[in-house]
Amino acid sequence: MTACSNTQESQQQHNEPSDAQSSTAELQRYYQQSLDWENCKSYTTTPRSEELFGAEGLECARLTVPLDYDEPEGETAKIGVLRRSASDEQARIGSLVLNPGGPGGSGMQSAAARVSGVKSTELGGKFDLVGFDPRGVGASTPRVECLTPTEKDAARQNSEVITSDGAVERIERENRRYAEKCAERSGEKLLANVGTASVARDMDVLRAALGDEKLTYLGYSYGTLLGNEYASRFPDRVRAMVLDGAVAPGEWDQTEMQLEQAAGFQQAFDSFAQWCARQQRCALGSDPDRAVQRFHEITRPLIGNPASTVYDGRKLSYADAQTGLVQAMYTKQYWKPLNAGLARLANGDGSTLLRLADLYHGRAEDGSYSNMMAAHQAVLCVDANRIGGRQQQRELNRKYRQAAPFTDDGHPISSARGRCAFWPLPETGDKPEPRPGKLPATVVISTTGDPATPYENGRELAEALGGRLLTYEGEGHGVFLGDNDCVNKAGTRYLVELQAPEQGKRCSA
Structure with missing residues (x-):
């Protein structure tokens, strides 16, 4: 472990928590711990991490934190940490700690993926690049686990239009069962303490353990x-x-966040349609004003009739077609494959859209999944204000469709509540006051x-x-x-x- 100062006295001073919430004697052992850096091989949890963690110069460690900060003498969690040390020790400033988002994203994988682009830059010379897997995520333990890979594949195949009372009841039963499985397989203690407030406190313990x-x-x-x-x-x-x-x-707030994202994705869709119309061949046609209509013509037939793919009998559902599009909206580098994928789908082949949806869901080619989406759901459900009754859900869905017309499936708006409505634990997120x-x-x-x-x-x-x-x-x-x-x-x-x-x-x- 390296530090900004060479003296042990300064190291200990840096490790002492000054925040009132962290000044209790029970937390001192966490703030004063040392990290034992080692080869990253035992920290891999996905094929992608196996590919990334073998790079030269990477080392990993586990940070111990309380599972519940109100019970610091109780159960603990282990936070996976990865670093690539600064290449210029004499000019080193300290650690640059990275979080890629999500929630549920692996900071270890994100840091490892950025090493090649950063190591020869000024940042790579003067900072240790550090990524950590937030509690419940990736290499950290315990992990949030909700569905098996087989169960996830099956859930993604459902393209039923949820309009009848019977369908709403059935979907809500499935969502309730999903929440129950998360609690059964992850443990209620983890789910109660997986929120952003706890992760922020973990980050301060990490700061101290890094010597910053x-x-x-x-x-x-x-x-x-x-x-x-x-x-x-x-x-x-x-x-x-x-x-x-x-x-x-x-x-x-789930309502505001979803509606803002809906508008953002529609804006991105419109930009994609304008770009596409300038290409020699555009699956959505040469008129951007008709792009949404053309997208509906290509994807709505998937409702009740998923498309074949080249992937071992797997099919593209309507839900996955929407997800594949959303994945492609995050970066322009996916616009060309999206255009090609929509053209293939118009001819009955859903392979490209399915692969884009797999990227979104964290599914590897071997059929395994990262736990990114499970952790995402868990954090969202304890952090954010939840949707109340079915009428509120229907109104949200109406506004969402209005903000993002490409999501319109052509059927009446559903009132089925999502998974957070049935979460077995209360909201715990404190709203930060800057x-x-x-x-x-x-x-x-x-x-x-x-x-x-x-x-x-x-x-x-x-x-x-x-x-x-x-x-x-x-x-x-x-x-x-x-x-x-x-x-x-x-x-x-x-x-x-x-x-x-x-x-x-x-x-x-």
Whole structure:
């Protein structure tokens, strides 16, 4: 374990928690622990992690934290941590801790995937790149587990239109059973403590174990909410934060989030349709104004009649066709395969759309799944305000369809409530209250064509944190450390020199 200071006294001083919530004697043993770094082979949980974790220079460890911070002497959780040490030890500043979003995303895999692009940069020279799997996720234990791979495959095959009272009752029974299985297979103690507030406290223990007096953090998407939570709880422990693809401050309401995402995905669909119309061949036709109609013509026949694929008898359901489209909206690099996939689907082959849906669900080619979506569901259900009765659900679905016409299945709007309505544990999420007066300058990056977190969210978060907004005029979800030099230079200068970009700075695609 390395530290900002060479003296043991300074190391211990850095490890002592100053936040009132973490100052009890019972937590000292967590803050004063050392990480035992080792080969990452035993930390792999998916074929993707097996591929990534063997890269040169990576090492892994497990961080011990209380399963319930109100019972620090009780059960513990082990948090999987991965790092690639700074290449220039003399210039090293500290650790750059990364969270990729989700919730449910693996920070270990995300950090490992970024090493090749970062190691030769100034950030790679001056920071240890650190990713962690939040409690319940990936290599961390205990893990959130809800369905077996076979059960997940079966659930994705359902394309029933839920309009009759009988269908609503049946779907709600399935959703209730899903919630029960999560509790049975994960344990209620984990599900009760898997929320963002607990993860933020884990992150402060990690900061101390890494030997950093203050946290330098990079969060994408949901990771911006986690960063906001940390900054609200531990403002005096923040060195620098880059928050890319913002969840609006105080917004952890399922209705508002879903409607904002619906509008964002429709905007991305419209951009895709305009791009597609300029191609030599476009599956949605040459008129972007008719793209939604053409999409309906291609996908609605899947309702009750899934399409064949080349994947061992698997078929493409209507639900997976929608999911495949959504996956492709996150980044323009998927637009070409989406166009080709829609053309193939129009001819009866759903293979490409199914593969895109697999990416969204975390399904590998061998049929195994990451637990990303199970953890996502668990965090959402304890953090966010839940939908109440069926009438509220029907009204949400109506507004969602209105905001995103491509999702219209052509049938009456359903009132079947989702899984969180039947979650066996209460909501536990505390809404973070930013304290900008105690924070150093933070940088929020917001993309004008972001399908998942609308641009205005970034403006609101930057204002709430008293930070700087960096605008990226382009498409996609999460841009820092990608291909845009303007964004990368501004973000790097801030993280290294603590020089935030000027107010109102904009970067073009």
